[in-house]
Amino acid sequence: MTSTTSVRPAPTALTFRQKLNRFDYKFSPYLYIAPFFILFALIGLFPIIYTFNVSLYDWHLLKGQGDFVGLENYVSVLTDPFFWNAFRNTISIFLLSTIPQLVVATGIAALLDQTLRGRTFWRMSILLPYIVAPVAVAVIFLQIFNQYHGPIAGLLELFGLDPVRWAFDVFPSHVAIATMVNWRWTGYNALILLAAMQAIPRDVYESAALDGANKVRRFWSITIPMIRPTLIFVVITATIGGLQIFTEPKLFDGRTNGGSDRQFQTIVLYLYELAFPRRDFGRASATAWILFLIIILAGLLNFAISRAIRTADTKPTKLPRVKAPVPATVPDTRKRG
Template identity: 45%
Template structure:
């Protein structure tokens, strides 16, 4: 007579406590190569990114020429910055140049992207041609613009003289300098923003454009009633990045006019003034204070632009229903 051995299921619960020390060590050994693989980025960021940021904050509360001892002066650098007329002149120049360059630049970029999105020939050639100024050497560009806007032998003044008009002191007057720098910014970054807008246009459903054509809408109506509303997130991105870039303008005035900022410091921007104080006057404490003041100004204007553009964005059906329910 054979007996059948039966096994009863074990009623002992699996261990639910913390893993054993061996298991922890094994996990650490398995994760170590992964952490070593990504460690170069964090090391470089800590050395060349995080440390300069923290050190600049510390320097803004000190008086240091880069060689002697660092002396702590508290808020003295910021107190002097508030009363510094040269700093506020640089702030005014920066905002004027930003206004003269950013608004025309973004509008032209939108129009160019809209035209490139149409069914035209040689689209790839036009994309490369419009993007080419963004990768052109700034020194070469400054030489070209210096020749075009020169007071004596400039191409523009030569054309004005041929037409019997008075010449314009582009590089020796306050508004002439600002217009010249703004023209450089527009020429350099219009194609860059146009490529960004073109990428956004390609994500818009073509059914909207087909329906507009069936209804008899012209290009202007399609542009302002379909393209612009659908591109509000892209417009928000370009407005914020252009604002930050415009407030931190340095290369164009420095290469074109030098560290002096031109006649009457008309081309002296905030970053150029900060560069002069830190690396020409060797006042690193005050230069750091200017840098953090610029950071606050850029942050405030980025928030303002974000609020202005985002609040005008079209509401989704859920947001529209919630708004109607709130009114009731």
């Protein structure tokens, strides 16, 4: 018997066009995303690293780099009572603004998700506060929260109540600043949540309605679980913005950096005061890095809570064991012979 051996054809060399197509297939995705990472490295990553380098030196705004002090700037900031006052003010304003803002934004999004006349008009109108300049917002609310001549002061006088020192007392100033933040950002977050609600299939609601679920039940059992990823995104972005708040408290009293007694000075205003009036760039950079770490911890906490909630929802529920009923004995009614 004769055995036949198969001879493989010699591989042909790729043409230049084929090599170019292979290169384009493998490396073009990296070229498409490269501009973002290059831009982020230039205006994001490099300033962060450079700020950390500045925080390790006794750095003056005009004199420049001084002696190497290591972590002394961090210790100086963390032992400064003004920093902890700014930290408490930031947390207070953050809680007064973020929590009501998210609750109201979710409610507005749920209302706009219904069948309404002129839905486009209402959806666009809630975005108007966001496009107003922050300076104009500050001017409007400074008139509203005027201690003696504002509409709130007139309402209090009508009921015989004393005027509120909005710009001088701690809690009223926090409420006034949080109101400015809520007015400007609630509509923006509501549109993001509305977009997530619009992506929910309508037949899910119809099936729930046929099963007898009312609107409140459908909202808590269908809407909230299905928009949870978007809700987590809104919570994280609102947390970052709330901890970095600067514009509203700065414009609320432009003559000072957080009030005459620092009653509404935030961490970023404290950083601003260190950097420019005091010209201490070393401590200001250390404050920036401390704030950066606080924001990271807050983001990780939000992620852990959302992951725990998601894990709890996906756990199968154990149904109680039901014992099988014991069959009743039927008496034998047959006649025995």
